[in-house]
Amino acid sequence: MIGRRIGFAIGAAVTALVLAACGTTEAPADEPASPAEGGGAQITVTDARGKQITFDRPATRAVGLEWALVEYLVTLGVMPVGVADVPGYTAWVQGAPLAEGVADVGVRGEPSVEAIAALRPDLVLATPNVNEGALTQLEAVAPVVVVRPADAADPIGQMRRNVELVAQITGKQAEAERLLADFDAALADGKRRIEAAGLTGKRIAFADGWLDGGRLSIRPFTGGSLIGAVSAELGLVNAWPMEGDEDYGLASTDVEGLTQLGDVEFVYWTNDVEGPDPFVEGLAGNAVWESLPFVQAGDVTRLPDGIWMFGGPVSMRQYVDAVTAALGA
Incomplete structure (x- = not known):
């Protein structure tokens, strides 16, 4: 499956070319998160599954399993330790280049849990395209935040919310404001x-x-x-x-x-x-x-x-x- 397909499920007619795997997932709830400033307060976010995930401190060792999520990390100043399909990302996402040494953790949608575990991440960013079994295994390794990658009813708004969500988790709110501005x-x-x-x-x-x-x-x-x-x-x-x-x-x-x-x-x-x-x-x-x-x-x-x-x-x-x-x- 070629790079731009972003993990599409191949089916018949129009559904062969759309992201069917993402369609039943709700957008993240608009719930406030504890600020990750000064006093080291916990950060709690609600992901696309409606699941609350709490971090004791801003995440710094992130793995990204979808390229938009990786772009958010890189442009917010958090170089991921692992990325799904590094060669593909490098070819298709040239506006936010990876540093040398970022580990390849396998195919988007079907990442290597072993490769991710070896990196000792404190955050895994995924989309609903990753199967539930893999998500369960990954949650034994690190906190997993599932992000709805797109919403045809509000495409720009969804992108903005996703940037702000990743910024919350990583303590990069000021960088997110500048990026969106x-x-x-x-x-x-x-x-x-x-x-x-x-x-x-x-x-x-x-x-x-x-x-x-x-x-x-x-x-x-x-x-x-x-x-x-x-x-x-x-x-x-x-x-x-x-x-x-x-x-x-x-x-x-x-x-x-x-x-x-x-x-x-x-x-x-x-x-x-x-x-x-x-x-x-x-x-x-x-x-x-x-x-x-x-x-x-x-x-x-x-x-x-x-x-x-x-x-x-x-x-x-x-x-x-x-x-x-x-x-x-």
């Missing part, structure tokens, strides 16, 4: 650039895709995706006509489905580690693709590799810079 400033600046270029209201279709046996599967990022929400904040209009899943706001289509888009800016995302470009090379000579208005107009842009489109404030700042540049703003 920088994100807000980038959004405002990007919106000004879009307005100045006369691009407010421009229709954009953001997607990724992959080749499977010569057939291209396309995954639209609808208005419920984090990318869709950030694009809307910039003043752009999401052109996808379908709805996505309830967590990540992702849908499924094929080349014929692109005929519904009309005149749009088609922006896509891939990575050289995946092999051939799924659109430029995968659709070379495809009559449907070559007939599309945005292809004929040259309004097709591949964004730079290494921007994690399911990530945190730093990745979203990279996206803002990349998409405004692609649009000429």
Whole structure:
């Protein structure tokens, strides 16, 4: 399973491309945590399972089992001791690089409990994609906080809450405030650039895709995706006509489905580690693709590799810079 799939359960139709494993988990409750300041007060948080976890002090030896959670740690100034799929993270999340020596603890969703135990962590950050049996084993090693990674009803709000949750646990609240303030400033600046270029209201279709046996599967990022929400904040209009899943706001289509888009800016995302470009090379000579208005107009842009489109404030700042540049703003 390739890096960008973020632990998806492979099924049929649309569910083959969405995060079904996350759908039944409730968002963290809005319960106050004891401050981790001065006097060394305990920190208590409620995770996505509704479970309360108490820390005697801010966590410093963290393991991250999903890349967005790792990005939060790194950008808050807490270098994790272990990360699931270090090579994949390094290729896909270039905005928050890992230090040398960070241990690889296996596959996301199926981490090595033994490798994690050897690191003596004081925190394991996971998503509901990790199976319950592995979570139970990990809880014998260290406190485990399960985080809902996305919410299509409030994508940016969920990202913000997740950053604040990780900051609570690690005692990095001040760093979180600065990180989120920088994100807000980038959004405002990007919106000004879009307005100045006369691009407010421009229709954009953001997607990724992959080749499977010569057939291209396309995954639209609808208005419920984090990318869709950030694009809307910039003043752009999401052109996808379908709805996505309830967590990540992702849908499924094929080349014929692109005929519904009309005149749009088609922006896509891939990575050289995946092999051939799924659109430029995968659709070379495809009559449907070559007939599309945005292809004929040259309004097709591949964004730079290494921007994690399911990530945190730093990745979203990279996206803002990349998409405004692609649009000429």
